[in-house]
Amino acid sequence: MIWINFKRIVKSGFINFWRNGLVSLASVLAIAVSLYVIGGLMVSSAFLNGVVAEVKNKVDISVSFKPETAVDDITAVKKSLSLLPDVKKVVYVSREDEYKSFRERHQDNALLLQSLDEVGNPFGARLNITAIDPNRYESIVYFLENDNQSLSVNRDIIDQVSFKRDIVSRLNKIIGIVKRIGLVASTVLICLAVFATFNTISLAIYTSREEVSVMRLVGAGNIYVKGPFLIEGIISGFLGTLVALFFLYPSVAWIKNVSYNAFGGVDLLSYLSGNFASIFLTLLVSGVGLGFMASYLAVRRYASL
């Protein structure tokens, strides 16, 4: 009997959902908007983390050598740097490369290029160092500036050690603020979306009060009256998830196109595709849970014995 009752309630939920037409559509859209907000926040948080990683990757320590420094000395410094546990990568940029890239950067400035032709190549070679962890730059800088024992060559060959420490600390500060604002904004947005969903579903059940009283009159118990509403809520949640994903994809593709030019690197669309299963599951659980909870609270209020 329990199985027969369950089948009847599920069937009734599906039929009611279909026949309620516009009211069901409103519930699906309300849930879809909530999930779209949640999904959007998930993707933008990934976007933010991606940007941070990208920028951190670009920050490095640059060691410029005096122009007359012998290549062997520079190679020796490179070797000792590579042995440091905090160093991820050391790239050697020759004097000629520096000169060439400077000319390329300033190809529109005829005056500058002319004076450069007169002076010759004033640049020294350079080593670009990337650390394993951006917070560990300090120790590498210390090594270059103060550690006499480990550095096998004369420190005088080093012209300048430039470390974009300001960028890192400023970046960390900005990220902290953005994350805090994001948390508050997303909490407010999610609350608003959830509230709107609850109201829409409540309204749908409120308009069925007359039906509920008729069901009660023919002797329907709680399960027969409330069950189909809960099934309707679950269906709305499921369809809302599909609608939200359907709209999330093109939005992300658009944002990707816009942001790629500005930030480069961070490919949101491949993030969405790569994490599709976990995003789909999160949205599905949220959507079905939201539909079920909203229906449950509304039937408790409007369809109780």
Add this chain to the structure above:
Amino acid sequence: MIYFDKVTKAYGPENVALDSVSFVVEPGEMVTIVGHSGAGKTTLLRMILAEDRPTKGKVFFESQDIHSLNKYAIPKIRRRVGSVFQDYRLLPNKTAYENIAFAMEVAGRDEEEIKSDVPHVLDIVGLGDRLWHFPHELSGGERQRVAIARAIINRPDLLIADEPTGNLDPENAEEIIEIFKKINDLGTTIILTTHNPKVVEKTGHRIIKMENGKIISDEKRAKKV
């Protein structure tokens, strides 16, 4: 079967719907309650369905005080009472077939019974060809027949009807009353309310007249054959 014991229902000090009403309805009786609007007829029926609680007094269904039951026991009593209303009170999103099947489902009847009984009862009330019509696709008289079919499908011990002919033309009204009489002849106790003297004339049996929440007369007539 039904016993009203000094039942009073007041919706405020100035608004007394029932004033110390007492009467007994025996099994198999057909009782017509007559009175103008506001006489207390509907309130009385609502008491039997436990839709409303008395301010004072008790209402018994057989030996059970209806209003002492907890909320989970009330659906069981309602499944033994068929009810018909002036405004039909059908489920708008369900077809004629589904409205009746729903009453059977909540009573725990199996699919085989539902498949055989629903078309049969709709045949009895003359709607054998309207199984899959929604209420809004049926006329007033047809809707009332669906409501009656729903009310009798579980073979209730008691059938109550609140102004069942109130929205119908005289021809349909007469047919509906005839259906009630047939149901009563088969042994179902019936309590119906009306303010229409022509309906009273047709129903015969026992007439209770009400005015301002009080019973002013209770007379039994011989059954018309």
